[in-house]
Amino acid sequence: MSAFEPVTKSPPATETIIDVRDLRTYFPIRKGIFSHTVGYVKAVDGVTFSVDRGKTLGLVGESGCGKTTVGRTILRLIPATSGEVLYRGKSFFGYHGEELRKLRRHMQIIFQDPMSSLNPRMTIGNIIGEPMQVHGIAKGRERDERVAQLLQRVGLDPSYALRYPHEFSGGQRQRIGIARALSLSPDFIVCDEPVSALDVSIQSQILNLLQDLQQEFQISYLFIAHNLAVVEHFSDEVAVMYLGRIVEKAASRELYSNPKHPYTMALLSAVPEPDPRPKHKRIVLQGEVPSPSNPPSGCPFHPRCPLTREAAKQASDTDTVVLAPKGSMATNGHPLPVLGNEKPDRVLRKCVEQMPPLEQKQGEPGHIAACWVTK
Amino acid sequence: MTPLLEIKNLNVAFNTERGQIRPVRDVSMSIFPGQTLAVVGESGCGKSVTALSILRLIPQPPGKILGGQILFEGRDLVALREEEMQRVRGKEIAMIFQEPMTSLNPVYTIGDQIVEAVKLHQGVTSREAYQIAEQSLNDVGISDPHRRIHEYPHQMSGGMRQRVMIAMALSCRPKLLIADEPTTALDVTIQAQILELLRKLQRETGMAIMLITHDLGVVAENADAVAVMYASRVVETATVETLFDQPQHPYTEGLFRSVPKLNENAARLTTIPGSVPNPAKFPSGCKFHPRCARTRKLAASAPADQTTELKSGGEIIRVLTRCVNEEPELREIQPRQWAACHQIASYNSAKVTPPVVDHKREVTTEHSTEAMQLEAAKGQTA
Numbered sequence: 157m158s159a160f161e162p163v164t165k166s167p168p169a170t171e172t173i174i175d176v177r178d179l180r181t182y183f184p185i186r187k188g189i190f191s192h193t194v195g196y197v198k199a200v201d202g203v204t205f206s207v208d209r210g211k212t213l214g215l216v217g218e219s220g221c222g223k224t225t226v227g228r229t230i231l232r233l234i235p236a237t238s239g240e241v242l243y244r245g246k247s248f249f250g251y252h253g254e255e256l257r258k259l260r261r262h263m264q265i266i267f268q269d270p271m272s273s274l275n276p277r278m279t280i281g282n283i284i285g286e287p288m289q290v291h292g293i294a295k296g297r298e299r300d301e302r303v304a305q306l307l308q309r310v311g312l313d314p315s316y317a318l319r320y321p322h323e324f325s326g327g328q329r330q331r332i333g334i335a336r337a338l339s340l341s342p343d344f345i346v347c348d349e350p351v352s353a354l355d356v357s358i359q360s361q362i363l364n365l366l367q368d369l370q371q372e373f374q375i376s377y378l379f380i381a382h383n384l385a386v387v388e389h390f391s392d393e394v395a396v397m398y399l400g401r402i403v404e405k406a407a408s409r410e411l412y413s414n415p416k417h418p419y420t421m422a423l424l425s426a427v428p429e430p431d432p433r434p435k436h437k438r439i440v441l442q443g444e445v446p447s448p449s450n451p452p453s454g455c456p457f458h459p460r461c462p463l464t465r466e467a468a469k470q471a472s473d474t475d476t477v478v479l480a481p482k483g484s485m486a487t488n489g490h491p492l493p494v495l496g497n498e499k500p501d502r503v504l505r506k507c508v509e510q511m512p513p514l515e516q517k518q519g520e521p522g523h524i525a526a527c528w529v530t531k
Numbered sequence: 532m533t534p535l536l537e538i539k540n541l542n543v544a545f546n547t548e549r550g551q552i553r554p555v556r557d558v559s560m561s562i563f564p565g566q567t568l569a570v571v572g573e574s575g576c577g578k579s580v581t582a583l584s585i586l587r588l589i590p591q592p593p594g595k596i597l598g599g600q601i602l603f604e605g606r607d608l609v610a611l612r613e614e615e616m617q618r619v620r621g622k623e624i625a626m627i628f629q630e631p632m633t634s635l636n637p638v639y640t641i642g643d644q645i646v647e648a649v650k651l652h653q654g655v656t657s658r659e660a661y662q663i664a665e666q667s668l669n670d671v672g673i674s675d676p677h678r679r680i681h682e683y684p685h686q687m688s689g690g691m692r693q694r695v696m697i698a699m700a701l702s703c704r705p706k707l708l709i710a711d712e713p714t715t716a717l718d719v720t721i722q723a724q725i726l727e728l729l730r731k732l733q734r735e736t737g738m739a740i741m742l743i744t745h746d747l748g749v750v751a752e753n754a755d756a757v758a759v760m761y762a763s764r765v766v767e768t769a770t771v772e773t774l775f776d777q778p779q780h781p782y783t784e785g786l787f788r789s790v791p792k793l794n795e796n797a798a799r800l801t802t803i804p805g806s807v808p809n810p811a812k813f814p815s816g817c818k819f820h821p822r823c824a825r826t827r828k829l830a831a832s833a834p835a836d837q838t839t840e841l842k843s844g845g846e847i848i849r850v851l852t853r854c855v856n857e858e859p860e861l862r863e864i865q866p867r868q869w870a871a872c873h874q875i876a877s878y879n880s881a882k883v884t885p886p887v888v889d890h891k892r893e894v895t896t897e898h899s900t901e902a903m904q905l906e907a908a909k910g911q912t913a
Contacts, residue, residue, distance in 0.1 A: 213631075217717035218687075218719070218720060218721075219718055262650050304892050324744040325806050325807070325809075326574075327805070328644060355573040355806075355807055356572055356573060356745055356747070356786060356789065356790060357785065357786060357789055357791075357802070357803040357806075357807065357822075358575060358807070359789070359792070360789035360791070360800035360801065360802045360803075361641070361802045361803075361804075363791075363800055364799055364800055364802060367799070382718065383558045383717070384793065385790070385791045385792055385793045389791035389795075389800070390791075390794055392877045400796065412793060414607055419762070422720060423719060423720065423791065426719040426722065427719055427748060427750040427793060428722075428723075428746065428748030428749050428751065428753075429748055429752070429792070429793070430728075430747040430751045430775070430787065430790060430792060431751050431775060431893065432751045432752075432754075432771045432772050432775050433893075434751075434752065434773075438723065440720075440721045440723050440724060440727055441723075441724075444691075444721065445718075446687055514892060
């Protein structure tokens with residue numbers, strides 16, 4: 157099985173594979189016939205984390221929070237606006253041309269929709285084998301043998317190499333996508349919602365496969381998903397994103413048992429429990445995720461936050477402000493970014509005016525969250 | 532109490548180039564006024580075709596209702612003429628779909644679209660229809676309905692569009708709402724809002740809901756009764772509590788085990804091997820036997836003449852011959868629980884009866900936002 161040997165023979169026990177520092181990805185908003193830039197959508201706005209060898213970092217959040225953009229920016233599928241990504245200590249953003257191409261084989265991606273990510277006019281053998289040929293790892297008979305090994309490893313029959321993607325079910329296509337990602341023996345794989353398009357009974361098969369492969373080849377995963385139960389099951393560490401920023405990050409079990417950001421609490425409680433007699437109550441958040449092109453001031457979560465409203469009841473008038481009611485207009489005629497509620501809506505002044513820092517909270521070391529209210 | 536809707540032995544076929552396929556086979560289920568029946572299953576199990584058949588929305592041809600009855604307040608919808616059916620559709624039975632963008636017309640304002648339905652079914656003037664539309668937008672929690680009634684679908688978020696769909700569906704006060712994966716395309720926090728809204732509207736209007744979903748969490752939280760479908764058939768139906776406490780069918784059992792749960796530290800997930808069968812080539816006998824853990828386990832200790840060896844997903848497995856040859860029917864295993872599996876202990880003595888689960892859930896899932904804020908704030912604030 158020489159094809160799957162890790163790149164280094166004896167990696168140190170806790171080698172950092174991917175180190176992301178203050179990553180920002182802004183998309184310009186253009187208007188007018190000369191398409192001048194009138195603003196930016198800050199899809200990713202200062203994200204920092206690292207993933208060790210053989211470990212999984214889960215990235216959760218709602219649609220539009222920037223989690224997919226993070227994954228693609230790391231792989232340079234989308235250019236970063238600023239920030240740095242270190243791959244095993246070397247700055248990945250500093251490479252160009254041939255050197256970049258050589259580095260790329262160590263970082264792969266598995267996409268959500270296994271239908272649109274496989275070329276319908278290529279055989280499975282070519283889909284999995286082409287990367288090996290491009291990177292000069294194997295060709296001819298040797299290539300075909302490795303394709304057969306890979307297919308077998310992901311639980312498919314080696315004879316499938318001659319077939320086309322449309323002949324397979326969703327779960328099988330996702331296995332093919334995994335085999336393709338594995339073909340270059342990468343150190344790091346971005347799994348972008350790898351199971352959310354699959355049937356329930358197939359999801360667990362794919363999750364188990366990814367887990368087995370991680371143990372066997374010591375691969376690091378960035379596991380992007382919106383299903384919190386899946387992320388908890390799969391990840392060593394979990395980061396929660398809201399409007400382009402990480403608002404909380406902790407070891408998986410710690411985050412789920414001791415959440416410190418009100419958004420995490422709401423997300424956790426919003427997951428319907430597969431139990432007809434639920435044990436705990438539900439926080440139903442008001443409103444929706446604001447637009448990232450015009451984020452709220454201060455803590456971006458304050459328009460929906462139940463904690464600041466609760467804290468404001470006990471605070472003095474000088475420490476609190478009343479939010480403008482929903483739908484009200486600012487003096488210039490634009491809707492206010494503050495999406496309060498119909499009722500008088502009192503929140504802490506600090507939450508509206510200042511962005512809370514991502515800081516250590518009470519709990520396990522490394523449990524960080526950005527909230528003015530929680531300890 | 533008499534059921535609002537009773538489906539009896541419904542059979543639907545589609546004629547395709549490769550021959551006839553049967554997406555719905557012998558399906559029976561019933562819904563009572565004010566009840567939520569969840570229909571659970573994976574892609575291609577027949578749950579959506581069943582729902583579309585109720586409204587007679589399956590394209591004919593290639594589709595065809597081969598037999599069975601769909602009794603709505605005693606009237607057989609299968610036998611209604613198309614004009615009569617149009618009066619039922621939208622007025623007495625309404626439907627909402629998974630993807631609200633594709634079911635709203637992008638070139639009309641949401642107001643126009645609701646008003647069209649209201650005028651058609653209620654015979655009111657335009658002015659009255661706009662008032663009804665505004666009221667129904669208000670009912671589904673859209674603030675400032677007077678202004679937003681003139682907006683186009685693209686101006687709204689996914690959650691808002693789904694609210695508009697619900698407003699449209701409920702504007703004629705239907706007795707039955709069919710919700711086909713209403714929250715699958717939405718984020719969890721928005722899903723929670725929409726499901727809460729449906730529960731609230733159900734309490735207020737007493738409508739029945741047929742909730743089609745694949746999410747067991749959504750089922751557990753919202754359903755009174757559940758029908759589990761696999762390979763075009765109902766394989767198990769029961770009250771929500773019984774189904775989660777004592778699932779009888781190995782497929783139901785396997786589904787429950789294979790879903791990761793919050794705060795559960797299983798190192799590995801239990802899986803159901805193989806994949807969902809294609810309706811064009813169903814296996815023989817019990818359609819679940821190639822994936823069934825129960826028949827494999829029992830076959831290991833059964834006499835050799837009662838077992839059969841077969842190839843499934845590349846591996847050789849040994850299963851009970853009865854499961855390969857004979858398709859089990861839905862039988863009443865215990866009061867309010869029906870299942871279709873030869874290997875349930877009391878299956879042979881159980882009787883074939885029409886599945887009628889007259890039941891309201893014991894625990895209502897009520898979430899007042901203020902109470903939740905307190906709950907959340909407890910012990911968390913500085």
